[in-house]
Amino acid sequence: MRRTRPVRTVPGAGKAARAATAPAPSARQGRAPRAPFVLLVVGLLCGGLVSLLLLNTILAQDSFRANELRNGNNQLRQKKESLKHQNALMDTPEWLAKNAENQGQEPDWDKPNVITPDRPASGTASDGSADVSADSRAASDGQTPAGQERVPGTGR
Template identity: 40%
Template sequence: MSKKPELRGRAARLARLLPAAPSQAARTPFVLLVVLLLGGGLITLLLLNSSLNEGSFQLTKLKKETQELTDEEQALQKDVDKYAAPDALQRRARELGMVPGGDPAFLGPDGKVRGVPGAAPGTAVRPSAARPPAALPPASPAPSPTGTPAPPSASASASARQPATPSPQAPATGSPSAAGDPSAPASASAGGAPRPPAIAERPAPTTPGR
């Protein structure tokens, strides 16, 4: 390698296109740049990945939390529904000494009463009602737990206080346990789609009425 071989003609022209002696000075920063880019990329990727994974963990955690809160909400809603159910309201109202409103009566803006207001039906208490003193005046909110009957004058005072326009939410009648009462006798016809018996063959009745 002490002496360069002589190039001629075409080869010489081609040789001129090649860079002369490679530049020693430019190489180091380039290598550094490449290493930096590679390393940086790697680290970024790592960071990205770990943050994604972290997000995934957080997602799982939050999902679990949502689930727990949903469960709690549903459980609480169930409790609310239990209190808001009509027969529960009726039971509570009875416990507070309230009775069904009876005949509706309306108080107009001009002070005119429409309908016939009457005394609250104080004695109409079913055996299944929680407490007997249905005629307790509304003024005494807590009937005694022993069930002391109301004084005879109570119904009069109750009638005076009876609101002219009953609230639509106020339960009117009924026993708390009545809704699901299984004691009624089973009916003969099937529940699905009972086939009405043919009419023509039967003797026609002559004594129905009213």
């Protein structure tokens, strides 16, 4: 709303002086009021600010969730590695022997521990006699390892 300066009334001037200082009603009708436009702009700015705050909050929540999932994956990976390590330890001969002993099993000292591919694992022939042949010699008794030839004159 446009304010006009206060009108001073002069004692000698009557209605004619007041009529000359009053604004014409036709000039007021051509301008749109400013208050609704200002409220609209302020409302749009506030709405934009609130929507930006909500968007930022949602993105922050997603970031926290992604962080939690990443940490969970790391913990599961560490647990997997730990279980792999435990399984590898359970495959060692010491652990197997200890576990067998805890279950009441004892080693059979009557059977040989070494199995050679040349003879049966039992160490006896089919007739019950001991199976000792020339092929059961150790590799150091003149045999060459598989895939290698003797070199004449070197003793190897």
